[in-house]
Each structure stands twice: as structure tokens, then as C-alpha cells.
Amino acid sequence: MNRWIYFMIILLLVPVQTTWLHGISLHSVKPNLPLLLVYFTGFYAGEINGLAAGLATGMMLDFFSGGPLGLTTAVQAMVGLLSGLLGRFFLNITAILTMGIVFLLSIFSGMMVFFFHQWLLGGVVLMDAFRWTMLPEALYNTVAGGMLFWAGMARLNTVKHGTDPSPFRPRLG
Amino acid sequence: MLRQIINYRRFIILFLIVLLVTALLFPEMQKRPIYFLGRPVVFLISGLQKGMAWIGGGFGNIWNGYINLVSVRRENERLKQDLARLQNETIRLQEAAQAHERLLQLLDLKTEADYRAVTAAVIGRDPSNWYRTLLINKGRRDGVAVEMGVITPAGVVGRVIKAEPAVSQILLMTDRNSAVAALVQRTRDEGLVEGTEKGLARMKYLSLLSEAKEGDLVLTSGLTGSFPKGLLIGTLGRPAKKDLDLFQQAEVIPGVDFSTLEEVLVITSLDGPPRPDAKGGFGNRK
Numbered sequence: 001m002n003r004w005i006y007f008m009i010i011l012l013l014v015p016v017q018t019t020w021l022h023g024i025s026l027h028s029v030k031p032n033l034p035l036l037l038v039y040f041t042g043f044y045a046g047e048i049n050g051l052a053a054g055l056a057t058g059m060m061l062d063f064f065s066g067g068p069l070g071l072t073t074a075v076q077a078m079v080g081l082l083s084g085l086l087g088r089f090f091l092n093i094t095a096i097l098t099m100g101i102v103f104l105l106s107i108f109s110g111m112m113v114f115f116f117h118q119w120l121l122g123g124v125v126l127m128d129a130f131r132w133t134m135l136p137e138a139l140y141n142t143v144a145g146g147m148l149f150w151a152g153m154a155r156l157n158t159v160k161h162g163t164d165p166s167p168f169r170p171r172l173g
Numbered sequence: 174m175l176r177q178i179i180n181y182r183r184f185i186i187l188f189l190i191v192l193l194v195t196a197l198l199f200p201e202m203q204k205r206p207i208y209f210l211g212r213p214v215v216f217l218i219s220g221l222q223k224g225m226a227w228i229g230g231g232f233g234n235i236w237n238g239y240i241n242l243v244s245v246r247r248e249n250e251r252l253k254q255d256l257a258r259l260q261n262e263t264i265r266l267q268e269a270a271q272a273h274e275r276l277l278q279l280l281d282l283k284t285e286a287d288y289r290a291v292t293a294a295v296i297g298r299d300p301s302n303w304y305r306t307l308l309i310n311k312g313r314r315d316g317v318a319v320e321m322g323v324i325t326p327a328g329v330v331g332r333v334i335k336a337e338p339a340v341s342q343i344l345l346m347t348d349r350n351s352a353v354a355a356l357v358q359r360t361r362d363e364g365l366v367e368g369t370e371k372g373l374a375r376m377k378y379l380s381l382l383s384e385a386k387e388g389d390l391v392l393t394s395g396l397t398g399s400f401p402k403g404l405l406i407g408t409l410g411r412p413a414k415k416d417l418d419l420f421q422q423a424e425v426i427p428g429v430d431f432s433t434l435e436e437v438l439v440i441t442s443l444d445g446p447p448r449p450d451a452k453g454g455f456g457n458r459k
Binding site for chain 1: 183184187190191194195197198214215217218221222224225226229296297298299300301302303304305306308334342344348349350369370371372431432
């Protein structure tokens with residue numbers, strides 16, 4: 001994918017996440033589209049591209065988030081890196097596998113936010129955060145991840161062949 | 174070989190960026206966050222947000238306004254706004270009456286909360302589910318500054334935490350990092366209303382001797398600089414205390430429905446008198 005198109009997608013993703021997604025939120029919880037983008041990039045295009053995508057989306061989101069500056073960037077970068085490393089272990093990707101990995105990555109991302117928030121500001125009870133924020137978001141991401149896989153990757157008959165070192169160019173078959 | 178070296182170099186550069194970002198997270202750096210670095214990004218993306226909010230609002234209006242019984246819905250909306258305004262007015266009048274009684278005994282008190290406000294449209298919300306913030310289309314150019322209170326005719330919304338030239342970020346009172354000085358209207362007990370994980374609010378530090386009960390109205394106490402005294406925060410739940418606690422606490426159901434907020438008022442000054450206008454708001458609109 002052309003890197004400018006990819007940059008435009010990231011640029012448009014932030015306003016979409018902050019405006020339109022509120023319309024489909026359930027009990028004030030909405031899916032985390034930037035996390036899904038970073039996951040798909042890392043998983044299909046390797047850890048370096050995942051890391052870069054995580055840094056880019058995280059930095060933009062940080063300026064619109066009420067959290068400490070740098071928190072989203074650090075967490076998204078870790079998710080991108082981890083997605084890329086996980087991608088090395090799987091060749092035949094199914095919707096169920098995608099949903100499982102998205103669920104685990106969402107919980108991982110939530111735990112990282114909790115850890116950093118607790119370190120910087122404190123005052124969050126883990127079980128409350130898990131029950132009211134982490135788990136609902138992970139479930140929503142899982143459903144959205146499965147739908148995106150079905151809508152995009154599966155329809156392109158994607159077969160994953162490992163990682164592609166070229167920047168911002170996911171290998172899609 | 175060359176490709177491998179280039180990849181290796183890219184990985185090191187990205188790793189260094191991650192280290193830099195992690196360094197940004199250190200508490201010392203958070204005391205002087207470098208938001209100016211993001212101003213061009215904020216400028217660019219907030220422009221897109223305004224466009225998308227306008228398109229989203231347009232679609233929402235078409236769907237709700239024309240497909241869903243145009244006139245009934247509009248009338249209902251108007252009546253709801255009137256009801257919210259009148260409820261607020263009633264509370265203000267009750268407050269004024271109670272204040273008047275007290276002032277008969279204590280002559281030197283200020284009788285009413287005076288303030289000026291600017292109207293702003295909500296153009297975005299927090300991208301994550303961890304924080305409850307709003308983005309509005311007014312910023313420093315319009316007189317908005319950090320720590321200013323934000324309200325609607327239905328009650329308190331939150332306070333400004335970031336002010337850029339053209340946009341500002343509002344921390345909702347239901348965010349876990351928010352706290353508003355409050356009092357129970359009927360009993361005059363003071364406390365602090367904080368946000369909870371569930372997206373509601375909780376009044377803490379209620380005296381053990383307090384006779385506050387479920388259904389009492391909770392208002393701003395005016396002890397902090399952001400809000401004048403007597404604005405509606407919400408309705409009190411049943412006060413309770415845990416073993417060994419020195420205070421009671423109770424859930425507060427906010428007066429404002431945060432999921433449907435479209436316009437808010439930012440209190441820019443506590444000096445001027447509130448001025449009712451044709452739309453049912455109050456304060457000076459710019």
C-alpha cells in the first residue's frame with residue numbers, strides 16, 4: 001500500500017474514532033479502531049511496520065486524549081511490536097484466530113494503560129477498570145476485528161507468508 | 174545485505190523513538206508536557222473533526238428529523254429544553270430564597286452567583302474508553318482557558334483541561350480524575366463529587382451526622398474557582414458508609430445526559446451577571 005494512502009488512513013482514523021464511533025458506543029464503550037489498524041499492520045507486515053503504525057496513531061491520539069501525554073503512543077507501539085512478533089508464528093489465519101488475538105491484545109493494551117496510569121496518576125482499582133473498561137472494550141474490539149477480517153482480509157483470500165520489511169507495505173497475498 | 178543494514182537502522186531509530194516516548198511518560202516530564210509539538214496535528218485533525226461532526230450531525234438530523242416524525246420530535250426537543258431550563262431556574266430560585274433567608278441573618282453575604290459564558294459546540298470525544306473528555310470548537314481565541322467550568326442549562330458538565338487557539342478539551346465530571354466541590358441543597362452538607370469507573374459520579378466526605386437522603390439535589394458549592402455556587406450537579410443516591418470510615422458517600426446521578434451533549438457553555442468569568450437569552454441558555458454568547 002502506498003505510504004501516503006496509509007498516512008491518510010491514519011490521519012482520518014483519529015477524527016472517525018473521536019466523532020462517529022460515539023454513535024455506536026454501548027454503555028459509553030466504543031471499539032478501538034486504531035488498535036485494530038496497528039494489529040493488522042503488525043501482524044501482516046511485520047513488527048517494524050507495526051511499531052511505526054503504533055507510534056504514528058498513538059502520537060496523534062495522545063493529543064486528543066485526556067490521559068498523560070505519551071501514554072497512548074507507548075501502548076500502541078507495544079501493541080504493534082507484539083502483533084508483528086505474534087505474526088511470525090501463524091501462517092493460516094482464520095477469523096476465530098484473529099478474534100482471539102485481538103481479544104488478548106486488547107486486554108494487554110488495557111493492562112498497559114492501567115499500569116502507566118497507576119504509575120503516573122494512581123487512583124484506579126484494577127477490578128473496576130477490568131470490569132467497566134478493559135473487558136467491554138476487548139469484547140467490542142474482538143467483534144469489530146472479526147468483522148474487519150471478514151470484510152477485508154478474508155475476501156482478498158489473504159495468505160500470510162511471513163513479514164515484509166518494506167515500510168508501510170503490508171503483504172496482502 | 175544493504176537492505177538488512179537499512180532495516181536494522183530503521184529498527185534502532187524506531188526503538189529510540191519508543192525510548193523517547195517512554196521518557197516522556199516520566200512524572201517529571203508530565204509536569205511540563207510539550208503539547209506545543211502537537212499543535213499542527215491538533216489544528217489539522219480538529220479541522221477534520223469539525224467537518225465530520227457536521228456531516229455526522231447532518232445525517233443524524235436527517236434520520237431523526239425527517240424519518241422520525243419531524244414536528245413531534247422537534248416539539249419534544251423544545252419541551253425537553255424548556256423543562257431542563259425551568260428545572261434549573263426553579264433550583265436557582267430555591268437557592269436564592271434560601272440564601273435570602275440566611276442573608277436576613279447574615280447581612281454581608283453575596284446573594285447570587287454571577288458569571289459570563291460562551292457557547293461552544295461539541296466536535297469530538299475522547300478516543301479511548303479510559304478517559305471521559307469532550308472536544309469543543311472554542312479555544313483561547315474565544316477567551317477559553319484551562320480550569321474554566323463548563324455547564325449546560327441542565328447542570329454541570331466538567332472543566333477545561335487543555336485550551337488550544339481554536340479548540341479546547343473538557344474533562345467531564347464523570348471522569349475518575351475529576352472532582353467538584355458540592356453541597357446537598359436541602360441539608361447544606363458539603364462534600365466532593367468525583368467521577369467513577371462506571372461513568373457516574375459519587376459524593377464523598379459527607380458528614381456522618383448528615384441527614385441527606387436519596388433524591389436530594391446536589392449543587393456546586395462555589396468553593397473552587399471554576400463554578401459559581403448553586404449550579405445543579407445531579408441527584409443524590411442513598412448515602413452509605415463502610416466500616417471504620419469517617420465519612421459517608423453516595424452515588425450521584427448527573428443532571429446532564431453526557432451521551433447526547435451537542436452544545437455547552439464555558440464560564441469565562443465569575444464577575445458578570447447571567448443573562449437569559451432566546452434559546453433558553455444563560456450568559457453572554459459570542
